[in-house]
Amino acid sequence: MVRLPLSGHRVIDATQNVAGPFCTQILADLGAEVIKVEPIRGDSTRQWGPPFWQGHSTMFMSFNRNKRSIALDLKAEEGRSILNGLLEEADVFVESLRPVTARKLKLDSAALRISHPHVLVCELTAFGVTGPLAQQPGYDPLVQGFGGLVSITGHEGSPPIRVGTSIMDMGTGMWAAIGIISALLDRATHKESTQVVRTSLFETSLAWLPYQILGFLASGEEPRRWGSELAMLMPYGAYRTADRPIMIAVGSEKLWLAFCEGMGMLELACDERFTSNPLRVEHRGALRAVIEDTLLGDTADGWIEKLTSRGVPVAPLNTIPEVLEHPQTGASGMLQPGLLEDEYQQVGIPISINGHRPEPRMAPPRCGEHTREILSEELGLSLEEIANLESKGTVGTWLAEPT
Numbered sequence: 001m002v003r004l005p006l007s008g009h010r011v012i013d014a015t016q017n018v019a020g021p022f023c024t025q026i027l028a029d030l031g032a033e034v035i036k037v038e039p040i041r042g043d044s045t046r047q048w049g050p051p052f053w054q055g056h057s058t059m060f061m062s063f064n065r066n067k068r069s070i071a072l073d074l075k076a077e078e079g080r081s082i083l084n085g086l087l088e089e090a091d092v093f094v095e096s097l098r099p100v101t102a103r104k105l106k107l108d109s110a111a112l113r114i115s116h117p118h119v120l121v122c123e124l125t126a127f128g129v130t131g132p133l134a135q136q137p138g139y140d141p142l143v144q145g146f147g148g149l150v151s152i153t154g155h156e157g158s159p160p161i162r163v164g165t166s167i168m169d170m171g172t173g174m175w176a177a178i179g180i181i182s183a184l185l186d187r188a189t190h191k192e193s194t195q196v197v198r199t200s201l202f203e204t205s206l207a208w209l210p211y212q213i214l215g216f217l218a219s220g221e222e223p224r225r226w227g228s229e230l231a232m233l234m235p236y237g238a239y240r241t242a243d244r245p246i247m248i249a250v251g252s253e254k255l256w257l258a259f260c261e262g263m264g265m266l267e268l269a270c271d272e273r274f275t276s277n278p279l280r281v282e283h284r285g286a287l288r289a290v291i292e293d294t295l296l297g298d299t300a301d302g303w304i305e306k307l308t309s310r311g312v313p314v315a316p317l318n319t320i321p322e323v324l325e326h327p328q329t330g331a332s333g334m335l336q337p338g339l340l341e342d343e344y345q346q347v348g349i350p351i352s353i354n355g356h357r358p359e360p361r362m363a364p365p366r367c368g369e370h371t372r373e374i375l376s377e378e379l380g381l382s383l384e385e386i387a388n389l390e391s392k393g394t395v396g397t398w399l400a401e402p403t
Helices: 019-029 058-062 077-087 099-104 109-115 140-146 167-189 201-207 210-219 253-262 266-270 277-282 284-295 300-308 320-325 327-332 371-377 383-391
Strands: 010-014 033-038 067-072 092-095 120-125 196-200 236-239 246-249 314-316 335-337 345-347
Touching: 010 019, 010 077, 019 033, 019 067, 019 092, 019 120, 019 167, 033 077, 058 345, 067 077, 067 371, 077 109, 092 167, 099 120, 109 120, 109 196, 120 167, 140 167, 140 201, 167 196, 167 201, 196 201, 236 284, 246 300, 253 266, 253 277, 253 300, 277 284, 300 314, 320 327, 327 335, 371 383
Parallel strands: 010 033, 010 092, 033 067, 092 120, 120 196
Antiparallel strands: 236 246, 246 314, 335 345
16 A cells, blocks of 8 residues: 555535535545534535436535545534544644634634644635625626626527536635645744635636636737637648548648648648647638548547658547546546446546556545544534433434445
8 A cells, every 4th residue: 555645634625515615525545534524414415416326416526535524513513522622633634614603603814823733724615715705605607607708608699508517616625725735834844834724606707717807908909808818829620531530730830741741631731821829819710621621531539640650639529428438547547446336437537647647546435434433533522412412413423325
């Protein structure tokens, strides 16, 4: 077993949905011990579906492996007392409450710096903790729209289109994990160390658009929708062939010459309209028409072979089943076995350490699956005390069905 870099660090995860759980799953994959604090009824994503895997939400399963679950009513004083007890032995606390709710429960960074000064606090919000929208909730598609990403996605004249994955949520989770790991490194090397890490979906939306924003500020021209193409390169996008589209990426003048050769159109390389990338971008429509007319003369596989042999980046537009069937996916080791009773596969963390990808250690937990274990082993509560908390609804416990 390879020693993981975050082994020995304990993380208390009081987040739901996608951004926070993705952040803490990254930390867990890298070796941190993560205790997931859920509402009594569970993380909202447990109900997101279909699809489900043997009754389990595939959304929840995708972001919650390698964690233990305790279900707490944080509105109850005893529930908050239990959470505070867990924070006594924690290194990191991650929360995604609205700022006003966090302050009301005394779980904001200002309160925790007083009550638990040793704990690194990470706050994830929709729009940040300042500004006119600080108290507003936000989900991934809402911030994709508000943050401008929808305005540049799809084709001109098409209805609004969101990016097909939870890019704001998952991006925010990644930034949070980067911030936490950086802060832990800071703590290991400096006496005056980081205490609070903050990020938000809205900040992530801006971070995903750096060259579009800079381009607008430089030119005054509002970024538009380019479909699969890139505004500043040509040819660079999806093009039809005789049977299915392919993606072509010509990112340099050397590749442009190789592309013209592979297409059997060396005359294009000498055409005054196309002798540099800025000129090709200027005459995009004319060049696209010539390329697509030529590509219709052969199949996708035929063109991929011709262009690949000349070093031109080209690829088919695969479906999810085609991606899973491709030998490159198997060779990558990214699909890993799940750990539930019913065999399934999950997508692993895209990081290898010394040639080894971290393997799953625990299946995604049932809501409150480890409540009794945590209360007993971590906080020293008796079975009678735990039963009393259960009877009052302060804690929730998952009980396996008798076999």
